[in-house]
Amino acid sequence: MSKIAEQTHTEEMEHPVSPYLRMDRIPHIWCPTCGIGTVVRCYADALEHSGVDLDKASIVSGIGCTGRVAGYMRLDAFHSTHGRAIPFATGLKLGRPELLVTVFSGDGDLVGIGGNHFIHAARRNLDILVILVNNFIYGMTGGQNAPTTPITARSSTMPFGNFERPFNLPHLAESCGATYVARWTSLHIRRLTKSFREAISRKGFRFVEVIAPCATLYARLNKLGTGFNLMRFYHDNAVIDHDADTRDLDISFQDRIICGKFVDKERPTYSEMMHEHFNKILGEKFVPLPPEGGMLRDTEPKKSPKGKKPAKTAEPKRKTSKSKSGDK
Amino acid sequence: MKTDPSGVLTGQHYLDGDHACGEGAMAAGCRFVAGYPITPSTEVVERISRRFPMMGGTFIQMEDEMASMAAIIGASWTGTKSMTVTSGPGFSLMMENIGLAAMMETPCVVVNVQRGGPSTGLPTMVGQADMMQARWGSHGDYETIAVAPQSPQEAFDVTIDAFNISELYRVPVMVMTDECVGHMTEKVVIPKAEDIEIVPRKLTDKPPGEFWPYVAGKSMIPEFARAGDGYRFHTTGLTHNERGYPVMSAECQQECVTRLVDKIRHNAEDIVRYEEEDTDGADVVLVTYGITARVARRGIDIARRKGVKVGVIRLIVVWPFPERRIRELAPKIKGFVVPEINYGQIVLEVERCAAGQTRAALVPHMGGTVHNPEDIANAILEAAK
Numbered sequence: 001m002s003k004i005a006e007q008t009h010t011e012e013m014e015h016p017v018s019p020y021l022r023m024d025r026i027p028h029i030w031c032p033t034c035g036i037g038t039v040v041r042c043y044a045d046a047l048e049h050s051g052v053d054l055d056k057a058s059i060v061s062g063i064g065c066t067g068r069v070a071g072y073m074r075l076d077a078f079h080s081t082h083g084r085a086i087p088f089a090t091g092l093k094l095g096r097p098e099l100l101v102t103v104f105s106g107d108g109d110l111v112g113i114g115g116n117h118f119i120h121a122a123r124r125n126l127d128i129l130v131i132l133v134n135n136f137i138y139g140m141t142g143g144q145n146a147p148t149t150p151i152t153a154r155s156s157t158m159p160f161g162n163f164e165r166p167f168n169l170p171h172l173a174e175s176c177g178a179t180y181v182a183r184w185t186s187l188h189i190r191r192l193t194k195s196f197r198e199a200i201s202r203k204g205f206r207f208v209e210v211i212a213p214c215a216t217l218y219a220r221l222n223k224l225g226t227g228f229n230l231m232r233f234y235h236d237n238a239v240i241d242h243d244a245d246t247r248d249l250d251i252s253f254q255d256r257i258i259c260g261k262f263v264d265k266e267r268p269t270y271s272e273m274m275h276e277h278f279n280k281i282l283g284e285k286f287v288p289l290p291p292e293g294g295m296l297r298d299t300e301p302k303k304s305p306k307g308k309k310p311a312k313t314a315e316p317k318r319k320t321s322k323s324k325s326g327d328k
Numbered sequence: 329m330k331t332d333p334s335g336v337l338t339g340q341h342y343l344d345g346d347h348a349c350g351e352g353a354m355a356a357g358c359r360f361v362a363g364y365p366i367t368p369s370t371e372v373v374e375r376i377s378r379r380f381p382m383m384g385g386t387f388i389q390m391e392d393e394m395a396s397m398a399a400i401i402g403a404s405w406t407g408t409k410s411m412t413v414t415s416g417p418g419f420s421l422m423m424e425n426i427g428l429a430a431m432m433e434t435p436c437v438v439v440n441v442q443r444g445g446p447s448t449g450l451p452t453m454v455g456q457a458d459m460m461q462a463r464w465g466s467h468g469d470y471e472t473i474a475v476a477p478q479s480p481q482e483a484f485d486v487t488i489d490a491f492n493i494s495e496l497y498r499v500p501v502m503v504m505t506d507e508c509v510g511h512m513t514e515k516v517v518i519p520k521a522e523d524i525e526i527v528p529r530k531l532t533d534k535p536p537g538e539f540w541p542y543v544a545g546k547s548m549i550p551e552f553a554r555a556g557d558g559y560r561f562h563t564t565g566l567t568h569n570e571r572g573y574p575v576m577s578a579e580c581q582q583e584c585v586t587r588l589v590d591k592i593r594h595n596a597e598d599i600v601r602y603e604e605e606d607t608d609g610a611d612v613v614l615v616t617y618g619i620t621a622r623v624a625r626r627g628i629d630i631a632r633r634k635g636v637k638v639g640v641i642r643l644i645v646v647w648p649f650p651e652r653r654i655r656e657l658a659p660k661i662k663g664f665v666v667p668e669i670n671y672g673q674i675v676l677e678v679e680r681c682a683a684g685q686t687r688a689a690l691v692p693h694m695g696g697t698v699h700n701p702e703d704i705a706n707a708i709l710e711a712a713k
Contacts, residue, residue, distance in 0.1 A: 022573075076560055078402070090388065091410065093402075095386075117395050294408035294409070296409070
């Protein structure tokens, strides 16, 4: 009975992740049993326990259901155009190198319309964290076929079932040079949060794919029940295999989903490569963009007098990772 | 404020318009450039990529023009002045995010070294057919600003102006140069840094918590906060309120779009810039811009020798258009003549402003080379009849 009495006070209690959310924008737009909210919660938890300076953390989204995430996070938040979250984040990161930049968007946005940007940012090893929520479908526009839709699954534009081969995203990311690659489902709350924390602490192009239920469209079009049924499906069919070869991570319709942390290695980031190269070639003449960015200011004394270099590192200080797979 | 001397190559130079444009950007304090190779604009970023490492600038060659445009918007939100450079086909690809820059009110500069179009057109040869695209190219209602240099020296000068205007009004500013100006080599004088006035990014004085990114007072220009300073603001390409939060309503759309457009329209008189010559008592007034203004000199001389009083309005800022001046001149003259390397773009604007009080004759050229000055002279003589 006392427990019930305590619960009457919960209205005044703050939600544990509310400092990380724009509570003035809640309720959010996501459907009941959508998986995105859970992923946001895990990300907020990871931010809380990573000790990052939130004032220096930026989030960029594209367009779509997951594209709305930037709008709910209480960080410097950019809701950009469809597919262009990664290049937008590229400018943000290179414009002010001390920022911790997260791209948070969906499968259609990041690897459909934005696929080219995805592979090039991974190739450059741009120092950003990319969180991709994969619901196998274009949700915001009404359930059209995605580059992730499993073969035979139905979508509104593949009414007889999909016959296009979908991407194997961890493999794509690894092939292009990502330094951290993991896949979880929105059921794996603890592991997903841990993965986000790890990824936040690493450098380079870090990629976390999260399989999440879309009850309104994907499940309905494919007669898979509710979000709850999909979560139960993840429970029964998700296989954790950290050592899996990313070539074997294709997802077939209503088949097992291999999860885990597949890549965790060190590779010099775009900025590190640039700095090292210019230092070698240009020596004292090289003046890197300072960590706080290239903004010219009237009020401040000049940041980098000639010949003297500003602070050496352009990356935020983070723990160094242990090389798992021996990059050399 | 005076510019940062590290980007200023003071002295007399022999430069082509593309290199001069790049020098203008560096002199203006630009420290982030994203671009994708395309003829005839590439020399701009080639020069920048060679000089940037010595002045704390970052150049990145992106995977395409959509990415380039997105990247400079991202960089601009850190307070770093940013620019991208392209030509026709790339300009088309940038339109999506030019709309985003307009909607988010992001200061940035887009250089278009115009070539012949449509489509791949004439990659190495001149055109001026993107003038309307500079104004209307992205979907929806918005206003941008466009400048058009007629020489390498002016390419240097107006690129600095473009950065300054984009800071003042928080809009993307287009430098609409062309292949001829871009590849024409002339004397360019770069002044001392202390003689180059620049408009720095003005950051809000409000503390975090009291700041909303799209509160705009009478000036219609909201205050700016950059990423990483603790404001934790939100900005979006969706129709948004003063907080930068999406609001899907006709009322919010009305407020949001009206301000985006009016902040330029209501300040148009301050932004427009043109050179005016001998318009008092003129029979015919030539309205011209870019390389065509140079070519037209010979046409004007021919017509004057035949006794026609020719006045000239040379547009330096093309958008917004000097509407008031054209309207004033219209009833006093026999006609306007508008030579341009397209099949009629700016002439439509002249015609609109003349509002039936006089004629506006187009001297079209489909591109690939500049006009024959005789054609311009003949059009002037015809208009003077």
